[in-house]
Amino acid sequence: MDTAGMPRLLSGLPQTYGGSAGESIIAVLEYPVKSDSTLLFERLTLIQREAPGVEVVTDEGRREVLASVGLMKRDVSHSVLGDTLAIRLLTPLNPIHGNDTINQLQSQYLKRIVRRVVDFVVESYELAAIHVRLHPLYFLLRWLKPKLALMPSMTRLFWWLDSRDGSGEAFLSQVLARVRAALDVAAREEGLLQKAGELYALNPSRVLQARVSVPKPRLKLPFNPQVVKVVKEPRLAVDALRLILAEVQTREPLRLENLNPDEWAYVQTMRGLQRISQDEPLIEAVKKHLSLGDSTVKIDRKGSLLNSTYLLQIYDDGAVKDKLFVKRYFSWTDVKWVAAKLWAMPLRNFYFSPATRMSNEIFFLNYLAEKRFRVPHVVYLSWEEKALVEDAIEGYNLTEAWTRERARLDEGLLERITVGAGEMLASLHEQGLVVGDCKSDNFMVSQASNEIWLVDLEQAALRGDQSWDLSELILYMGHYLDLYEAERYASLIARGYLSKGRPEVVESALDGKFQLAMLPWTPIWTQVWMLRSVERELRR
Numbered sequence: 374m375d376t377a378g379m380p381r382l383l384s385g386l387p388q389t390y391g392g393s394a395g396e397s398i399i400a401v402l403e404y405p406v407k408s409d410s411t412l413l414f415e416r417l418t419l420i421q422r423e424a425p426g427v428e429v430v431t432d433e434g435r436r437e438v439l440a441s442v443g444l445m446k447r448d449v450s451h452s453v454l455g456d457t458l459a460i461r462l463l464t465p466l467n468p469i470h471g472n473d474t475i476n477q478l479q480s481q482y483l484k485r486i487v488r489r490v491v492d493f494v495v496e497s498y499e500l501a502a503i504h505v506r507l508h509p510l511y512f513l514l515r516w517l518k519p520k521l522a523l524m525p526s527m528t529r530l531f532w533w534l535d536s537r538d539g540s541g542e543a544f545l546s547q548v549l550a551r552v553r554a555a556l557d558v559a560a561r562e563e564g565l566l567q568k569a570g571e572l573y574a575l576n577p578s579r580v581l582q583a584r585v586s587v588p589k590p591r592l593k594l595p596f597n598p599q600v601v602k603v604v605k606e607p608r609l610a611v612d613a614l615r616l617i618l619a620e621v622q623t624r625e626p627l628r629l630e631n632l633n634p635d636e637w638a639y640v641q642t643m644r645g646l647q648r649i650s651q652d653e654p655l656i657e658a659v660k661k662h663l664s665l666g667d668s669t670v671k672i673d674r675k676g677s678l679l680n681s682t683y684l685l686q687i688y689d690d691g692a693v694k695d696k697l698f699v700k701r702y703f704s705w706t707d708v709k710w711v712a713a714k715l716w717a718m719p720l721r722n723f724y725f726s727p728a729t730r731m732s733n734e735i736f737f738l739n740y741l742a743e744k745r746f747r748v749p750h751v752v753y754l755s756w757e758e759k760a761l762v763e764d765a766i767e768g769y770n771l772t773e774a775w776t777r778e779r780a781r782l783d784e785g786l787l788e789r790i791t792v793g794a795g796e797m798l799a800s801l802h803e804q805g806l807v808v809g810d811c812k813s814d815n816f817m818v819s820q821a822s823n824e825i826w827l828v829d830l831e832q833a834a835l836r837g838d839q840s841w842d843l844s845e846l847i848l849y850m851g852h853y854l855d856l857y858e859a860e861r862y863a864s865l866i867a868r869g870y871l872s873k874g875r876p877e878v879v880e881s882a883l884d885g886k887f888q889l890a891m892l893p894w895t896p897i898w899t900q901v902w903m904l905r906s907v908e909r910e911l912r913r
Contacts, residue, residue, distance in 0.1 A: 396422045399442045400471025400478075404464035405544060407532040412540075417461055419445055419471070427458070427616060438616065442474070449482045456520055457527070457616040463517065464530050465544035483555035484563075486516045491565050491575060494638075495583045498756075499729055500736030502580045506572040506646065508637035509552045515634040522629055535631045572639065581835070635756075640735075643742075643750035643764075655760055659685070659697070659753050668694065684765060696765035697752055700734075702727035702831070703759075723809070723832060727759045730831035734761060737806070737830040744804060746797075747826040766828065768820040771813040775862060776853050788865055790818055793825045795869025798842060801827070802874055807837035811845045840881035843870060844891070847882065847903055851895035856902045863903035867910040879911055 400419040405412055415435075419442040428439040440458055448459040462479045490512045495502045514534070521528050533541025556573050560566040566573045635650035644663060651658045656670055669688040681701035687694045724730050731754070741748045749763035769778050771794050774787060794816040801808065808815065809832030817826040847866050851859045867879055888900050 396420055398470065400474040401469040402461075402466045402475055403469060404461060404466045404530065405533070406529045408529065414467075416469070417458075419474070427454075429616065445478060449478055450485065454616065455524070457524065460517070460520060460527065461530065463513065463548060465533065465547040479551065480555065480558075483552065484559070487512060487555055487559045487565060488563075490515050491559075491579070492583075494575060495580055497728075499732035500580065501640070501732035502575050503577045503736060504641045504739060505649070506569050506574055506639040506641060508572055508639075509549050509556060511634050511637035512556065513548065513552055514632050514637065518629060518632050518634060521632075525629070528629070535628060640754060642752055642754070644752050647753060649756055651755060651757070655699070655755055655758055655762075656685070658755065659762055662753050663695075685762070696767065698749065698763045698765040700761045700763070701759060702731045702761070728756075731756075731759055731761055733833055734829075734831045737833040738763070741801075741804075741806075741827070741830075746801070747824055748830070749826065749828060763828075766817045766819060766826045768818045768826075770818070770828075771816040772850065772853065774818060775813075775850060775858065786823060790823065790825065791862060791865035792869035792872075794846070795866040795871075796873050797825055797827060797869075798846060799870045799872070799874030799878075802839045802842070802878065805835065807834050807839055808842050809833050809837065811842040812849045813846060838881075839878050840884065841887065843867075843878060844882040844884075844887035847907065848887065848891040848895050848900055851891075851899040851903050854899075856899060859899050860902045860906045864906040864910055867907040871910060876911060879907065883907060 397420070398418060399421050401416060403414045403416050406415050407413070413436075416437045418437060418439045420439060422441045422443075426441060427444065430437045430439065438458075438461075444454070445458050448454040448456060449462070452459070459478075459482050462475075462482045466475070466479075468475045493515065494505060494507070498505055517531060517534075521531065533544035535541075556566060557568075560568055560573065564576050565579060567576055568574075633650055636648065638649040639646045640649055641647075647662055653661065656672070660666070660668065660670065665687060671686040671688065673684040673686070675682040675684055675698075681703050683699040683701075685697040685699055687697070724733060735751060735754065738748050738751055742750065749766060751761065751763060753762040754760065771790065774782060774790055779787070794813070797816065798808070798811065808827075808830065810829065812829075815827060815829040817828050818824070819826060843866075847863045850862050854862060871879060883904055888897065888904070891900065
């Protein structure tokens with residue numbers, strides 16, 4: 374960075390430091406700060422000394438921080454000072470002395486930041502984190518914003534993050550170049566990330582490993598800053614307080630509300646890259662993302678009053694141009710089938726969190742699309758509103774095929790559809806997946822082609838009891854059918870499954886524990902008739 378013409382308050386090695394015997398200067402760096410409208414360069418001097426500590430020296434408006442290099446290393450690695458020292462390594466610093474030491478400390482700090490931000494993204498977006506794309510500025514803002522919120526006086530070190538007059542652009546570019554270099558190392562050497570053009574994607578294997586591993590019970594807080602270890606090392610509290618008070622000023626040069634990390638995070642959809650942060654209402658955001666302009670959007674609620682699904686019909690010049698399906702993820706207290714789900718909890722660990730259910734659906738829709746399964750494409754999503762927009766499948770589901778649509782369907786077509794649903798479930802299980810909430814409602818039949826599509830994957834998982842899937846798919850329908858129809862339906866599902874799946878899964882689906890779980894929904898005598906037909910298919 375060219376700093377010619379900019380004021381330097383200090384020159385050469387520190388004149389304010391009068392060290393004692395055995396102490397020596399290890400590194401010196403400068404960084405720009407703003408006090409009101411005045412641009413100043415302050416200095417951090419790292420000293421080799423036995424007793425760790427921090428001093429702040431001010432002389433005629435000049436400020437210099439002197440700290441032991443050991444304390445700086447501990448703040449870099451473990452935030453023992455709440456990052457009040459280490460955070461200065463994220464400024465557009467200029468090394469004066471000890472360049473190698475400064476580079477080593479900065480590299481170590483940036484590696485730690487990258488690891489923590491990656492962990493944060495996995496915790497926040499879960500399986501959907503695989504489809505998130507991150508700009509280098511996301512990593513910087515995600516790390517800095519919560520810390521500056523706790524220590525607002527230190528925003529004077531980062532005025533260049535929101536320099537609307539352009540005076541901070543060169544400083545921001547300098548810092549981002551270092552962040553990008555650290556991200557490249559994380560992608561090349563540590564396997565945390567993958568390059569995605571100018572953005573970065575999380576390594577899918579790391580996301581999957583974090584998702585399937587057993588989480589340790591802990592309180593989830595965004596970037597617990599470890600402000601000070603007051604109990605064990607009370608002196609650190611004094612040093613951290615000294616640094617914070619040294620930054621107190623008359624006016625805050627940076628507004629934290631202007632620093633939104635999510636403006637630099639994106640998610641990949643089938644219709645392009647979408648910014649995660651959005652201020653518009655959902656419908657307006659969808660129109661903007663799809664470049665629909667002044668197109669008219671008609672909204673139709675699907676299902677009963679408690680359902681959270683909608684059909685969007687987009688009109689252009691009076692004709693339907695596109696149809697989209699919107700799903701809102703509410704708390705399960707708003708869902709009518711929650712009692713049956715709670716009853717079945719000992720057999721299936723259902724996901725309750727709206728964020729987790731949405732994340733699951735995004736991941737499995739994309740995953741199965743890559744495996745060439747017929748699933749809807751993700752068009753748009755809103756993390757804030759917990760809403761997912763998909764291509765609409767025009768047709769009817771398997772439940773409707775056996776009830777509402779039964780009178781108009783050819784018997785041969787009804788049989789092929791039902792057998793096909795069993796075949797699709799077996800093919801999913803061969804990929805090692807479980808649907809989790811495997812109702813007949815989730816198998817859609819295209820009106821145009823009679824092809825079967827799988828929808829509603831919010832309870833899907835990478836491991837689990839496949840027999841529960843099959844048992845639920847069979848027994849759920851018994852709620853709607855008489856004994857003869859229920860028997861025939863169960864036989865066709867089992868026949869389709871056995872044509873591509875493992876017989877032991879079908880045998881396990883006959884277990885009485887599944888019948889007990891479905892009792893609130895399907896009468897026991899209907900279940901008996903259905904399972905007898907499944908046994909006959911096994912003996913064929």
